Amino acid sequence: MSNHSLRQPGLRPIADVLDGLTQQLHREREFPLVRLGERLDDGRIAVEFFDRERYPDGMEPEYDFYLRDFRQALEWVQQVTPKSWITKRHIEVFVTLVLRAFPEVVVA
Numbered sequence: 001m002s003n004h005s006l007r008q009p010g011l012r013p014i015a016d017v018l019d020g021l022t023q024q025l026h027r028e029r030e031f032p033l034v035r036l037g038e039r040l041d042d043g044r045i046a047v048e049f050f051d052r053e054r055y056p057d058g059m060e061p062e063y064d065f066y067l068r069d070f071r072q073a074l075e076w077v078q079q080v081t082p083k084s085w086i087t088k089r090h091i092e093v094f095v096t097l098v099l100r101a102f103p104e105v106v107v108a
Contacts, residue, residue, distance in 0.1 A: 032093070034050070034093045036048075036101055048061035049062055070099075070102045
């Protein structure tokens with residue numbers, strides 16, 4: 001039996017999948033969708049959202065603002081979600097970063 005007959009349509013070798021994931025992680029680290037910046041003395045945290053389509057080098061934020069708490073982060077989710085360039089992944093990354101930045105928030 002040949003290797004070709006063992007492979008089902010649509011399946012890829014694990015090495016190819018891992019290579020793709022590694023490239024994606026490297027790209028997200030180098031050119032993030034969302035990044036938290038400085039924390040000010042009053043507790044606010046700088047946030048930058050990036051549009052990779054408009055700025056492929058990831059250097060120019062499309063949106064930047066300061067957050068003072070988790071509630072304000074939810075308000076920003078509501079504000080940026082309708083933007084055509086915002087993706088589900090932007091929101092996922094933003095929420096993950098906010099949960100780390102405001103650990104006092106307990107999610108059940």
